Amino acid sequence: MSDVVKIVAEKREIAGTGSARAVRRVGRTPAIIYGGDSAPIMISVNAREISREAQKARFFSQIYEVAVNGDAYQVLARDVQYHPVTDNVLHVDFFRFRSDSRIRIGVAVVFENEEESPGIKRGGVLNIVRHEIELMCPVLAIPEAIRIDLTGLEIGDSVHISGVELPENVTPTITDRDFTIATVAAPTVIRTEAVEEAEAAEAEEAEAEEEAAAEEEAAKESEE
Numbered sequence: 386m387s388d389v390v391k392i393v394a395e396k397r398e399i400a401g402t403g404s405a406r407a408v409r410r411v412g413r414t415p416a417i418i419y420g421g422d423s424a425p426i427m428i429s430v431n432a433r434e435i436s437r438e439a440q441k442a443r444f445f446s447q448i449y450e451v452a453v454n455g456d457a458y459q460v461l462a463r464d465v466q467y468h469p470v471t472d473n474v475l476h477v478d479f480f481r482f483r484s485d486s487r488i489r490i491g492v493a494v495v496f497e498n499e500e501e502s503p504g505i506k507r508g509g510v511l512n513i514v515r516h517e518i519e520l521m522c523p524v525l526a527i528p529e530a531i532r533i534d535l536t537g538l539e540i541g542d543s544v545h546i547s548g549v550e551l552p553e554n555v556t557p558t559i560t561d562r563d564f565t566i567a568t569v570a571a572p573t574v575i576r577t578e579a580v581e582e583a584e585a586a587e588a589e590e591a592e593a594e595e596e597a598a599a600e601e602e603a604a605k606e607s608e609e
Contacts, residue, residue: 394428416477491517504540504569522555
C-alpha cells in the first residue's frame with residue numbers, strides 16, 4: 386500500500402450550480418464525501434492540488450486523508466468530472482470507508498524484465514490483454530500495481546491470473562476462469578481464441594461496471 390496523501394478541504398453549506406461556480410472562481414474545486422454510516426459532506430479542495438492528483442495513474446486507488454473543519458476522513462476517489470474543453474477538474478466524488486472495509490477496485494498491471502524474455506528477444510510481441518485487473522482487497526492494503534515478470538517467456542507462452550502471486554487477502558473478482566493477462570505472440574500470428582474470449586469478457590465487465598456506476602450516481606443524487 387502506498388502512503389496516505391493528505392488534503393485540506395473546506396466545508397460547503399450550499400449545493401447547486403451557482404454555488405459550484407462561485408467555488409471555482411476562487412481557485413477551488415467542489416467535491417463530496419459520501420459512504421459509510423454518515424450523511425454526505427459537501428466540500429471544496431484546492432483546484433491546483435486536486436488537478437495534480439487527478440493526473441496520477443493511481444488516482445482511483447490512492448488513499449487520501451481529507452481534513453474538514455478539524456475532522457479527518459479516509460477516502461478513495463470514485464469519480465471525477467472534467468471540463469469538456471479545458472480538461473480542468475470540475476468535481477470529485479470521494480468515497481468514505483472504514484479501516485476494516487474490503488473494496489472492489491481496478492489495479493494496473495506492470496510488466497517487468499522484457500529483456501529477459503527469449504520470445505521477445507526473437508521478435509515476439511507482448512500482447513497485453515488486460516492493462517488492469519479488478520480485485521477485491523482490504524481497503525488499507527490496495528496493491529500499488531500487479532507486477533508480472535516476463536523472464537523466460539517464449540513465443541506462444543501466456544500469462545494467466547493463476548500464475549500471479551497476489552498479496553494476502555487479495556483476490557480477483559473473476560473467479561470462474563483462469564483468465565489471460567498477456568501473451569507473447571509471433572509478429573504475424575493472429576490473436577488466439579483464448580485472448581479474444583478474454584477481451585470479450587473484459588468488454589462485458591466494463592459494460593456491467595458502467596451500469597453499476599450509473600446506479601450508484603443515481604442513488605447519490607437522491608441523497609443530495
